[in-house]
Amino acid sequence: xxxAQAIIEATSDVFNTMVMLEAAPGAxxxxxxxxxxxxxxxxxxFSGDIKGMLRINCPxxxxxxxxxxxxxxxxxxxxxxxxxxxxxxxNMVAGGLKIYFARHNQNIELSIPTAIGGQAYTxxxxxxxxxxxxxxxxxxxxxxxxxxxxxxx
Amino acid sequence: xxxxxHIADATVEIFSTMLMMEVNPLAPLTERIxxxxxxxxxIVGMAGLYKGMLAIHAPxxxxxxxxxxxxxxxVDDVNDxxxxxxxxxxxxxxxxxxxxxxxxxxxxxxxxxxxxCGGSYSLDYQPQQGCSMVPFESTxxxxxxxxxxxxxx
Numbered sequence: 318x319x320x321a322q323a324i325i326e327a328t329s330d331v332f333n334t335m336v337m338l339e340a341a342p343g344a345x346x347x348x349x350x351x352x353x354x355x356x357x358x359x360x361x362x363f364s365g366d367i368k369g370m371l372r373i374n375c376p377x378x379x380x381x382x383x384x385x386x387x388x389x390x391x392x393x394x395x396x397x398x399x400x401x402x403x404x405x406x407x408n409m410v411a412g413g414l415k416i417y418f419a420r421h422n423q424n425i426e427l428s429i430p431t432a433i434g435g436q437a438y439t440x441x442x443x444x445x446x447x448x449x450x451x452x453x454x455x456x457x458x459x460x461x462x463x464x465x466x467x468x469x470x
Numbered sequence: 471x472x473x474x475x476h477i478a479d480a481t482v483e484i485f486s487t488m489l490m491m492e493v494n495p496l497a498p499l500t501e502r503i504x505x506x507x508x509x510x511x512x513i514v515g516m517a518g519l520y521k522g523m524l525a526i527h528a529p530x531x532x533x534x535x536x537x538x539x540x541x542x543x544x545v546d547d548v549n550d551x552x553x554x555x556x557x558x559x560x561x562x563x564x565x566x567x568x569x570x571x572x573x574x575x576x577x578x579x580x581x582x583x584x585x586x587c588g589g590s591y592s593l594d595y596q597p598q599q600g601c602s603m604v605p606f607e608s609t610x611x612x613x614x615x616x617x618x619x620x621x622x623x
Contacts, residue, residue, distance in 0.1 A: 362515015362523065362581025369582050370515065400594040428515025428581055429618060431523050431593055438588030441553040446582055467582060 318421045320449040321345040324462050327413025328453060335409060338386045340453040340460065349448060350374070350461060352439045357400065359407030360440070362428035367418060369466025370442060373407050379458040395434060404430035410462065443467075473567070473602045473617050474498040480566035481606055481615050488562060489539045493608040502603045503614065505592040509533070510548060512556030513593075514564045515581035520571055522619035524564040525593065526556060528611070533587075535610030548587055557583035563615060 325342045332340040357380045359373040375383065377395055384402035385392040392399060407430040415425050433440065442448070442465040450463040478495035485493045510533035513525040528536060530552075534545040537555040545552060561583045568578040586593075595601070595618045603616045 360584060364517045364579035364581050370584050401596055404596055426517035426579060428517045428521050428523055431595055433586055433591055433593055435588050435591030438586055438591040441585045443582050
């Protein structure tokens with residue numbers, strides 16, 4: 318299964334139909350980014366035939382643009398709306414991944430999303446899990462969609 | 471719905487059997503703490519009959535002491551061992567709580583854990599979920615165990 322393609326399809330679908338913002342996928346990242354500044358990460362766990370975590374990392378500017386477009390209003394600061402919106406984006410992208418995996422006969426169930434935010438934080442997953450990340454370029458910054466997983470079969 | 475007792479029982483059990491540490495649950499918090507300073511958080515998703523997230527939040531000093539006990543070595547900074555240990559601890563706590571929520575081990579499945587750390591970061595969940603946050607006292611210092619859970623209907 319092509320996990321980068323799964324990320325691109327699921328993310329593009331959410332951005333085209335729900336967020337209504339252009340998010341151009343780039344080449345999959347070759348080096349891990351673990352440290353984030355002035356950013357929000359929406360994370361969501363999943364389990365089943367594949368178990369792992371999805372993380373959507375957005376600089377604050379990108380998070381505000383996504384929230385504004387999703388809710389149809391001006392967003393000028395990082396507030397609960399933004400944190401909820403980024404959690405919900407993680408939820409929707411994970412829903413798309415679930416469909417993509419099901420087409421390849423791999424069933425997963427989703428956890429609930431959590432939004433992590435701060436001026437400087439790191440996010441780290443199990444060293445031995447597989448890792449795929451795709452950057453998406455928006456008008457005002459780059460969002461990184463990461464998938465870390467282990468197969469059970 | 472509150473899961474305080476499950477959290478207290480699971481945490482006391484895991485710390486005494488896996489880390490040989492005695493920990494004492496304090497009164498559950500009535501208002502969740504969402505921002506953590508100079509801390510390490512281990513977090514894991516739960517999916518299936520219940521979906522949610524289990525997190526353990528410890529100040530850096532407590533996280534290092536816990537890791538030292540866990541691995542049986544001296545730890546003097548927040549390195550990858552500490553992040554792995556906190557993630558693994560979240561995994562074990564969620565495994566224990568999952569067994570208390572359902573007799574059928576297939577009803578609830580865990581994702582892989584992640585660890586978050588930084589000088590100041592926040593964790594937000596969407597408001598509709600049930601939440602419990604229980605503080606614990608130990609020789610390593612205080613730490614918090616948090617469960618966000620919703621039962622599927």
